[in-house]
Amino acid sequence: MPNSIAGKGATEADELALLARVRRGDREAFCELxxxxxxxxxxxxxxxxxxxxxxxxxxxxxxxVVWKDARKFRGDAAVSSWIFGIAYRKAMTAMxxxxxxxxxxxxxxxxDAVAAVSSQHDEWIPVALMHLSPDHRQVVELTYFSGFSYQxxxxxxxxxxNTVKTRMFHARRRLRVLLPALAGQAxxxxxxxx
Amino acid sequence: xxxxxxxxxxxAAGLLPWLVNDSLVDKEKETxxxxxxxxVICRRDLDDLEQLRDSIMSASSxxxxxxxxxxxVNARIDALIDRQNRxxxxxxxxxxxxxxxxxxxxxxxxVLLVVLxxxxxxxxxxxxxxxTLTQSQYLPPxxxxxxxxxxxxTQFELIELLGSLExxxxxxxxxxxxxxxxxxxxxxxxxxxxLIMDLQEDPKVLFAQPVNRGAxx
Numbered sequence: 001m002p003n004s005i006a007g008k009g010a011t012e013a014d015e016l017a018l019l020a021r022v023r024r025g026d027r028e029a030f031c032e033l034x035x036x037x038x039x040x041x042x043x044x045x046x047x048x049x050x051x052x053x054x055x056x057x058x059x060x061x062x063x064x065v066v067w068k069d070a071r072k073f074r075g076d077a078a079v080s081s082w083i084f085g086i087a088y089r090k091a092m093t094a095m096x097x098x099x100x101x102x103x104x105x106x107x108x109x110x111x112d113a114v115a116a117v118s119s120q121h122d123e124w125i126p127v128a129l130m131h132l133s134p135d136h137r138q139v140v141e142l143t144y145f146s147g148f149s150y151q152x153x154x155x156x157x158x159x160x161x162n163t164v165k166t167r168m169f170h171a172r173r174r175l176r177v178l179l180p181a182l183a184g185q186a187x188x189x190x191x192x193x194x
Numbered sequence: 195x196x197x198x199x200x201x202x203x204x205x206a207a208g209l210l211p212w213l214v215n216d217s218l219v220d221k222e223k224e225t226x227x228x229x230x231x232x233x234v235i236c237r238r239d240l241d242d243l244e245q246l247r248d249s250i251m252s253a254s255s256x257x258x259x260x261x262x263x264x265x266x267v268n269a270r271i272d273a274l275i276d277r278q279n280r281x282x283x284x285x286x287x288x289x290x291x292x293x294x295x296x297x298x299x300x301x302x303x304x305v306l307l308v309v310l311x312x313x314x315x316x317x318x319x320x321x322x323x324x325x326t327l328t329q330s331q332y333l334p335p336x337x338x339x340x341x342x343x344x345x346x347x348t349q350f351e352l353i354e355l356l357g358s359l360e361x362x363x364x365x366x367x368x369x370x371x372x373x374x375x376x377x378x379x380x381x382x383x384x385x386x387x388x389l390i391m392d393l394q395e396d397p398k399v400l401f402a403q404p405v406n407r408g409a410x411x
Contacts, residue, residue, distance in 0.1 A: 038262040060267040144250040149217035165208040
């Protein structure tokens with residue numbers, strides 16, 4: 001989560017300096033940038049993609065693009081928005097591939113997940129998010145998991161800020177219906193088990 | 195201190211998720227909070243969103259993140275660098291090779307010699323067989339003669355002549371008056387030559403020659 005503006009500014013300056021070094025072919029700087037982003041990117045990609053192997057592959061793809069395209073970064077957006085923008089596009093491509101090959105599997109996996117959901121509220125969240133459209137899910141993910149502002153999300157996703165707000169509005173409305181439904185279903189299952 | 199700008203309920207409600215994730219800039223944060231204090235719906239939404247955020251945060255903390263393993267990405271970068279270096283190396287070698295004007299002249303001369311030798315030794319295609327403009331390329335196997343009749347020959351005489359020699363018109367007349375005639379019956383080369391002679395002796399025939407198809411029946 002972003003902290004103070006001053007702290008955020010310091011991080012940004014630091015990351016800009018790192019990226020400038022990466023642009024000059026500095027492997028050490030690249031390694032530092034990788035270490036910084038790996039947990040955030042892994043978490044983000046893991047929530048989008050079901051196969052952990054694919055997640056690691058996509059993460060490497062993202063960082064390879066960072067290495068190759070560092071000179072293309074013009075500083076219009078924050079470094080984190082730029083990197084997450086690459087991750088977003090890679091994730092969307094990988095998701096399409098996953099859906100193409102595993103669509104029936106995924107749906108059954110979702111159904112199983114819903115059926116197996118416990119009464120723990122925290123566990124309904126990933127299940128509920130799976131029921132959102134990819135566009136809506138991305139906005140929720142990038143807001144709550146990754147802590148981006150709506151302007152940054154617009155840069156990452158490549159859409160106007162109003163679209164981000166609209167997607168969030170629809171995602172919230174859907175979650176408002178989904179979460180109690182999942183909670184009710186879970187309670188019923190708990191009762192049956194008891 | 196300036197009073198914060200007011201926002202509509204829709205605007206404030208739309209920004210609540212980012213108030214919760216603490217990413218609004220100070221001015222926005224101030225105006226949204228100001229609105230939320232006086233709006234029951236937004237206050238309730240804010241509570242819901244905070245609960246959602248907490249749930250999401252704790253759900254995300256459940257996932258184990260593996261330690262960073264850069265071996266794969268490093269190998270790919272090494273390969274990339276290697277590929278990038280190989281290109282300029284080749285260019286540098288070529289540049290080195292063409293540094294001296296004598297070398298350039300030698301290479302140009304060698305290339306020219308190779309091209310000339312190639313042109314001389316290249317197998318040329320056989321000349322096409324001589325064909326006249328009127329010769330049909332699509333005649334079926336058989337014996338054919340090309341004939342030019344006198345302009346005085348009437349249609350009746352032509353039919354009579356063709357009937358007596360058992361000839362049929364296969365092609366023509368061309369714009370030069372050439373007919374290609376087919377022989378109805380099988381005949382030897384001698385018979386064909388006799389037929390040609392008969393035609394040539396006819397005063398109404400100006401020209402008669404066999405069509406050379408390379409084989410006779």
